[in-house]
Amino acid sequence: MIARAGHPWRVGAALLLACGLLLAPLGYPGYFQPHSGFLPVYALYAWEAADHPVTGPAPFSPTGALGGDGLLPHALAALFRLAGAGGVTAVKAVFALAILLAAGGFYRLVHRSRPASTAMAALAFGVVWAASPMVLGSVYARGSLGGALALGLLPWVAEALTVAAQTSGVLAATATLWPVLALGLAHPGFALASAVVLVLVALLQRERVQPSPALALIAAGAGGLLLSGPSAPASFVQFSRPYQWLSQSAGYAIHSDPWGPGVPAPLTLGLLPLALFAAAWLLAPAARKPGRVVVTLAAALGLLLLSTTLARPLWQSVAATWLDGPWQLVALASFLLLRQAASAADRLRGRGAPAAALLLLALIVATPFLDVPVTAVTPAARPLATFADGRILLVGADLHGPLRHGATPRLHLYWQATAPLQRDYTVFVHVVDDAGTKWGQRDSWPVDGQRATSGWRPGELVADEHPVYIDVAGPREGYRLVIGLYDLETGERLPLGDGSTALEFRP
Helix, strand or coil: CCCCCCCHHHHHHHHHHHHHHHHHHHHCCCEECCCCCCHHHHHHHHHHHCCCCCCCCHHHCCCCCCCCCCHHHHHHHHHHHHCCCCHHHHHHHHHHHHHHHHHHHHHHHHHHHCCCCCHHHHHHHHHHHHCCHHHHHHHHHCCCHHHHHHHHHHHHHHHHHHCCCCCCCHHHHHHHHHHHHHHHHHCHHHHHHHHHHHHHHHHHCCCCCCHHHHHHHHHHHHHHHHHHCCCCCCCCCCCCCHHHHCCCCCCCECCCCCCCCCCECCCCCCHHHHHHHHHHHHHCHHHCCHHHHHHHHHHHHHHHHHCCHHHHHHHHHHHHHHCCCCHHHHHHHHHHHHHHHHHHHHHHCCCCHHHHHHHHHHHHHHHHHHCCCEECCCCCCCCCEEECCCCEEEEEEEEECCCCCCCCCEEEEEEEECCCCCCCEEEEEEEECCCCCEEEEEEECHHHHCCCHHHCCCCCEEEEEEECCCCCCCCCCCCEEEEEEEECCCCCECCECCCCCCEEECC
8 A cells, every 4th residue: 555655644654663673672671771871861861950051962961072962862852851751761762763764764765856666665765774784773882862863864864955845935945954954953063974975976976956955954063063062082983994894793892993802883884775786786777877876986985984094083183073983974875875776766666565575674684783782770860970081980879788787788889881991990899987987898890800891891781799798896877888999000099070089878
């Protein structure tokens, strides 16, 4: 029915149904464990505590800038909060919206630019983009709220730049400019990068580019950067390697060196976008225009080279203050290849079986990326403590057993790193009375030495238990716990965000 009619409500229902599998991990209890960890939730609460300022939401993160997120992700999450959602639910809702926008936007892009294709074929391409490793990786592996929303808006912006509005007047201008303005507010740096790439590719392919959306996109990106305020370069940058572009990795670890410990995070163009690009070149006469293919390949290759260590000076000086990392350039390259492949969408016409098979294949290939690590620990409004300039967060703690002399209570600590750590730090737990006298102590590496801090992956929740015996000679009750980290080699304690060297914890 969709293949013949393509009515909006039918397309919308099919879109929700097709994307249900992609959205499933967002419905799990608790919170998943992307590289950003709980930072998107903390940033939302911090923004609310600052009374929703129009400028600069990023600096209100407990650990500093969020790597380019603009105002829009926080504003959308705030709307869900007004509807009664908790912070975690609101953030998950924005991630879900990003996936739906990706599928719906690419569907619209294909359906408008390739009228001969069926609605089912356009929907299949939409799901291919939403299920691509870079889109799903931005949500489930990296947890980039602004980055995920930007990739969801990208096909809408591409349409606005190249497809002439079918209506006139204010409605046409609004319909054309809303995704452009939204992208500028979602991720200003990515908006500027997208403007340069999409406009340049369209001009080289001799396509008509609407000047008003192009200029609006540049203005929105520049304005978004001004609103976001100055941001420091990313604390770590994961460069890509050629072998990764052709892989289908679904790992979660992040390292500057892909050969380091752990599995590199997704930096692949995606098997389906690559296969569809090759199939379009071989099977579809419309895709055999050498100029279009050469321009697309050249643009994609240029973006990929800028994501490698060859561009390290650029990232160290400017790029890391605009973008989350090189992965966004890989995502943009993947989008260009899939968009070129969509020129063969009309080859999926017929009874709908080829398009349905492509849609099903996209969901099957995406399944490994949906095996998301989830924690039952729900983020609070802010972490209990931040150590080492925000590189280590104490996100939760609970005590089992009484704080009484002669007892051995067990303190459960929940840690999270926001960047790779180079050293192994020791956790100390002291039991002191109101006078500051120490009656119990335990010093050890996390998880009894099994999870040294140098092996923590960004965003991973590390559950750490510390049983502490309280000397029977001490007072009967009235104890408090003092928690912190120190370098065993130097004995130097890691400072907290407030300048102190230990956290006083009263259960």
